[in-house]
Amino acid sequence: MATSVTNRFNELFSELEDCNEEEQKQKIEEMNGLMEEMDKEELKSVFTKELFNNILKMIEEEKLMMGNAILLLKHMGYCNMLLNMMCLSFFYSSLKRRFEKMVAEEDEKKEGKDEKLITDLSECILLFGGLTSMELSSIFVPCLLKVALKKEENEETQKEVEIALLAFSCIQLYCNIKRDLFLNEIKEIIQYHEKHHNLTRLAFQSVWQFLIILSFSTNYIVDVIMDEMNFVRETKRELEELTKCVDWKREKEEEIKGKGRKDELVLKRWLRIFEPFFAQCGLWNKECSGIIESIVQVFLVSRDFDSDIGKECIRLFEAAAENRVVKLDSLLKSGAIDAALEEIPKSTIKGKMTYYCLKFFIGISRRLKIKEIDEMEKAKRKTIKMEIFDKLEEEGYEDVIISFRGIFGFLSENFLKRLSLNISDYFVNT
Incomplete structure (x- = not known):
């Protein structure tokens, strides 16, 4: 029976202290390759507090060279972020505290x-989701930006920039840095990429992830990313290209490998940052509807192959429906309502998809019941309400909701946001 990837990883780690520097590097490169084959559960089984504390002990006893330790830890953190894990074992380890002190x-x-050492240690801390102080954040930012601004066109530099921006997207937003200077540098990174396409997909996504989170604190940032930095155009293009790159037609049981796996994981990261964007967005125009159209396409392509992506898409429709700035006709004309209507009859009574679809339609129903004072808005609402009502009636939506009535309570107990037990809340009345 073949040795599992986790067993092989642990076996290689145990051999490190008996090797010279070059032999250690070779074993670490093999360990890094093994991590790329692991799923979340496998990574969690090897990313233990004991492992991190052992790494620190080996460094202090000079049995593991600092350069090799960083080579290993950066790739561990990279895999941690790519799979959207929460690595509490690192957060509570002696290694994190020691690295912070060294910085x-x-x-x-x-x-x-030694700015390179500061950058390396910063990346190790941030890539494990290591929440840090304002003081340390203000040290991290200039070093990470300096790497992120590199423009040499070679694979090594591209990887350095990718890691720096991935770490940068994790940083807390309480750093002492002038906003204008900070934005100018970020704009330079994005605008240079638009001309030269020098960033990897993950690096480009990481820049936008940081900006979306930053935009929550001020409308000024929202204006910049929407108007000056072409957020809608750029993200729509990325979604469309990633959707084409992923090998959706693989066997459902087959683990996707290599570049195809990375493209799929980057696509999932995009979907996760759209939820806060839709929830917090204070500006909406016709162009913004293009993002919803692209998400609908992701849903339609992926739904028979990746249920997790399907659930993320429906959650985004729900977040958009609950934001009064988002136009309901965007959800209708983009095909979001059609997509959810097709999916809900196929959902199981215990499925997350059922819950998210129900939340989506509750959000639409509530929006259509809000009273408008302006006569022109009243007329628009009446038109869109009739269109949605006709669509729901055509698809037999009411019968489906009635069939789910008995499980509203069950679903409420299993999710954070409770579902209404009042069946009329799910219906759109003319």
Whole structure:
């Protein structure tokens, strides 16, 4: 029976302290390759507090060279972020505390400050979701931006930039840095990419992830990303290209490997950052509807092959429906309502898809019941209400909802947001 990837990983780790620097590097490169084959559960089984504390012990006893330790930890953190994991074992480890202390000590040096070491340690901390202080964040940001602004066109630099931006997307937003300077540098990274296509898909997604989170704090940032940085155009293009790159027609049981797997994981990261965008968005125009159209296409292509992506798409429709700034006709004309209507009869009574579809239609129903004062808005609402009502009636929506009535309570107990037990809340009345 073949040795599992996790067993092989642990076996290689146990051999590191008996190797010279070059042998260690070779074993670590093999370990890094093994991690790319692991799923979330397998990674969690090897990313233990004991492992991190052992790495620190080996560094202190000079049995593991710092350069090799960073090579291993960066790739561990990279896999951690790509699979959207929460690595509490690192957060509570002695290694995290030691790395933070090393960053602070290095930054205090008047001469001979090692910025590369600060950058490497910053990336190791951030890629494991290591929440950090305002003081450390203000040290991290300039170093990470310096790497992210590199423009050399070679694979090594591209990887450095990707790691820096991935770490940058994780940083807390309480750093002492002038917003205008910060935005100018981020704009430069994006605008250079638009001309030269120098960033990987993951690096490009990471820049936007950080900006979307930052935009929650001020409408000024929202204006910049919408108007000056072409958020809608760029993200729509990325979704469409990623949807074409993923091998959807693979066997359902087959684990996707290599570049195809990475494209799928990057696509999932895009979908996760659209939820806060839809929930917090204070600006909406006709162009924004294009994002919903692209998400509908992702849903239609993926639904028979990846149920997790389908659920994420429906959650996005729900978030959009609950935001009064988002136009309901965008959800109708984009095909979002059609997609959910097709899916809900196929859902099982215990499925998350059922819950998300029901939440989506409750959101639409509530929006259509809001009273408008402006006569023109009243007329628009009446038209869109009739269109949605006709669509729901055509698809037999009311019968489906009635058939689910008995499980509203069950679904409410299993999810954070409770479903209404009042069946009329699910219906759209003319």
